[in-house]
Amino acid sequence: MKYAIGVDIGGTKTAIAAVDERGVIVSQSVIPTNLQIRPQAMIAEIQQEISRVIEESGVLIEEIAGIGIGAPGPLDSKNGLISCPPNLPAWVDIPVRELIGRSFSVPVLLENDANAAALAEKWIGAAVENENFIYITVSTGIGAGIIAEGKLLKGLKGNAGDIGHMVIDPSFGECVCGQWGCLESIASGTAIAKRASAIIGREVTAKDVFRFYKERDPDITGYMEDVFNVLGVASVSMINTFDPEKIVFGGGVSKFGEPMFDSIRQYVRRYALNPTGRKTEITAAKLGQNAGVIGAAALCFQNG
Numbered sequence: 001m002k003y004a005i006g007v008d009i010g011g012t013k014t015a016i017a018a019v020d021e022r023g024v025i026v027s028q029s030v031i032p033t034n035l036q037i038r039p040q041a042m043i044a045e046i047q048q049e050i051s052r053v054i055e056e057s058g059v060l061i062e063e064i065a066g067i068g069i070g071a072p073g074p075l076d077s078k079n080g081l082i083s084c085p086p087n088l089p090a091w092v093d094i095p096v097r098e099l100i101g102r103s104f105s106v107p108v109l110l111e112n113d114a115n116a117a118a119l120a121e122k123w124i125g126a127a128v129e130n131e132n133f134i135y136i137t138v139s140t141g142i143g144a145g146i147i148a149e150g151k152l153l154k155g156l157k158g159n160a161g162d163i164g165h166m167v168i169d170p171s172f173g174e175c176v177c178g179q180w181g182c183l184e185s186i187a188s189g190t191a192i193a194k195r196a197s198a199i200i201g202r203e204v205t206a207k208d209v210f211r212f213y214k215e216r217d218p219d220i221t222g223y224m225e226d227v228f229n230v231l232g233v234a235s236v237s238m239i240n241t242f243d244p245e246k247i248v249f250g251g252g253v254s255k256f257g258e259p260m261f262d263s264i265r266q267y268v269r270r271y272a273l274n275p276t277g278r279k280t281e282i283t284a285a286k287l288g289q290n291a292g293v294i295g296a297a298a299l300c301f302q303n304g
């Protein structure tokens with residue numbers, strides 16, 4: 001049996017897991033991502049934790065195919081650099097692959113976190129049967145991993161699929177990136193909490209919005225219908241561009257569940273350009289919060 005170490009570096013926490021070649025986690029750990037210390041010091045903590053996870057798993061270093069790292073973009077996956085992610089503010093051109101590789105005599109790979117999650121869904125999740133699908137995570141931000149003809153579409157530096165900054169409607173106002181009306185500034189968990197707070201007249205979180213929606217608050221259900229439609233618009237753009245068999249939604253916002261999927265399906269049925277595109281399956285991710293580490297490990301079991 002071969003194993004891989006998956007490392008999922010996020011803005012608040014870093015998950016590390018030893019994963020076997022069937023995708024089963026044999027040991028794991030989660031540590032806070034400390035943004036108050038230098039990135040090099042945080043990477044040293046991650047190295048220690050990787051060693052601990054390996055020790056706890058009982059796996060020998062000879063049995064480890066590699067260490068896969070998933071991290072927020074923008075990054076440079078080919079050169080192993082974390083470039084300048086908004087949620088890891090001090091991590092500018094950090095050679096994370098080289099730094100982690102110094103402590104372990106195995107290959108180290110780096111990929112965008114949404115891309116890694118797409119690989120996890122392909123490996124053991126909601127898209128095992130699919131050669132052409134798109135994984136979209138709707139969470140604090142929005143990102144996508146595109147699997148085309150069975151392979152992850154990476155682009156020049158590994159940043160393909162950054163659909164959060166696809167413009168949907170400039171009238172929604174300015175996005176953090178400087179453009180107007182990006183998908184992420186309308187339909188991410190952060191955007192939902194902000195807009196719902198304005199509707200309700202006090203500060204609420206995305207979790208509160210979820211509860212109001214369940215209680216059928218008329219203002220919130222109406223507003224969320226608009227958000228689901230926007231996710232439908234994004235889905236149609238992706239379907240028209242990539243011709244996938246399926247779109248898999250993950251991230252916290254996908255917990256709105258069937259009402260959200262139904263709205264997106266209806267929009268797609270109506271507006272996707274080609275007749276097969278209108279039948280694109282719209283479904284929930286299967287792996288939940290472990291998608292990141294499992295996908296990072298999947299990097300090491302991929303050919304090419």
Ligand SMILES: [Zn+2]
Pocket residue numbers: 164165166175176177178179182184185
């Ligand atoms: Zn933007």
